[in-house]
Amino acid sequence: MRPRFLRHALITTALIAANVVVYLFEVAYPGAVLGALGERGQDIADGQYYRLLTAAFVHLPPPLVYHIVSNMMSLAIMGPVLERELGRVRFLTAYLLSALGGSALSFLLLDPAVVGIGASGAVSGVFGGIASIARRLRISPRFVVAFLALGVAISLVPGVNWAAHLGGLVTGAVLTAALYYPPRSHRVAIGAVAALVALGVVAGVVAGRTAALAGRSSGPRGSYAVTGSLAACTGYFTGCAASNNSYHATWTIRCDGDACTIGASGWASEVPLSQSGGRLLATGTRRPEYASRCRGVPIPTVDRIDVVFMPDNDGAASVQGTVRRESPYTGCKAASQTWTVTGIR
Incomplete structure (x- = not known):
């Protein structure tokens, strides 16, 4: 039985379940899942583009359970709010594109030998989406600023993928605004265009970074x-x-x-x-x-x-x-x- 606050949040519940299932595989096969699905820049440059998305469902293995727990708690709290406002399809679109946006910026700015994992880029996109429509939701600007400051502080902790947080936040904020504010009669068309533009930006960033890494050794x-x-x-x-x-x-x-x-x-x-x-x-x-x-x-x-x-x-x-x-x-x-x-x- 789902908790009350998730009862009408089908997509949020499904996303949490998907992350937990992947984590159970990580526990059963230590190292194998992370190696196969994590975002390593050089692997992406070698054509393994699926890692841009799959990395958002992989977390640090035990005993570092705080990683998945904190991300899933944040998603469980914020996800239903944005899902209720956008609807299931648009919410899922915003979530997945935020994950891609975070991975793309991480790929662009971080060392290609570094492996990035975690749902925090996508979760940052959910927060960015809520922040972009906070006035309609009658959420205090002070609360948004305080929460944003907390996110910045967490992103500055050594070892945290700040680029994924920033990329997800910006993608989620811009895309949610495009999916939410247009008149109902034009909302689907404008939302589809915005999603395609976001996907195009991700593709452009990945293509540019891949070209920059061309010829670099893919390993020792x-x-x-x-x-x-x-x-x-x-x-x-x-x-x-x-x-x-x-x-x-x-x-x-x-x-x-x-x-x-x-x-x-x-x-x-x-x-x-x-x-x-x-x-x-x-x-x-x-x-x-x-x-x-x-x-x-x-x-x-x-x-x-x-x-x-x-x-x-x-x-x-x-x-x-x-x-x-x-x-x-x-x-x-x-x-x-x-x-x-x-x-x-």
């Missing part, structure tokens, strides 16, 4: 050498102290665009790194083709991989994580390591 390329010593193990095997078996190795990360793998000299195959939020993650296990030896006795071992690879477009990168060498027969576990590397072009 080359080989990255990661060296580390796996510390001595504790435990014994056939009376042999495992501390005699400390291990030193070089792992290699190879990249071609966003397709990267991590490998080591002893592994039978390399492990793919998966994209997540502008980073590349690798988890899993690989059994070396050879076994560690202690006094000539082979000790079966497994390398357990848990690394985060954070490249940029200028050839530099950092790697943080662990590669643990474990032996199921001795309980031997290698100590954690953290590496920092520089890319080689």
Whole structure:
């Protein structure tokens, strides 16, 4: 059963439900949804334009639940107001175009390696729409100014996508005015023209930014050498102290665009790194083709991989994580390591 204030707000309820469903998929498949639907500028420049809209339905994963909670609470409060005034079709049009407007300005002004997500651009558009018709709604100008000041303050917090907020706010305000104020006899025609103009502006911004980024690398390329010593193990095997078996190795990360793998000299195959939020993650296990030896006795071992690879477009990168060498027969576990590397072009 829907709360009373959402009872007649079908589109608002559907939008909240869509965001929650996407979030549940994020919980079930950590990193995969964000990597597939988030707004990364270079991906858009490479032709993945759908991200301009899908990013508005993706939020920060757990435990950062405040992101989706704050956006959905704001939408639940403001959405029914604007939906009641515009009607379902015009409200949905304003919401989606505000999301596109926020994404387009974010694409234009922010680093193309940055991943943008969240409904805040679209929600800012809802507030902008309410602000543009506040006098008709008999809402105090002081309240509008105070709420706008709060939005500006939030947008200035480090890590918040201020460009998406601004783009959504302006798009929502202008489009709502065009959909609301014209005489009823011309409202549909003028609203349709305004929507097409807004869509054209978004397309123009995206085309211009894409042209500016043409020829830029879509991701890291080359080989990255990661060296580390796996510390001595504790435990014994056939009376042999495992501390005699400390291990030193070089792992290699190879990249071609966003397709990267991590490998080591002893592994039978390399492990793919998966994209997540502008980073590349690798988890899993690989059994070396050879076994560690202690006094000539082979000790079966497994390398357990848990690394985060954070490249940029200028050839530099950092790697943080662990590669643990474990032996199921001795309980031997290698100590954690953290590496920092520089890319080689």
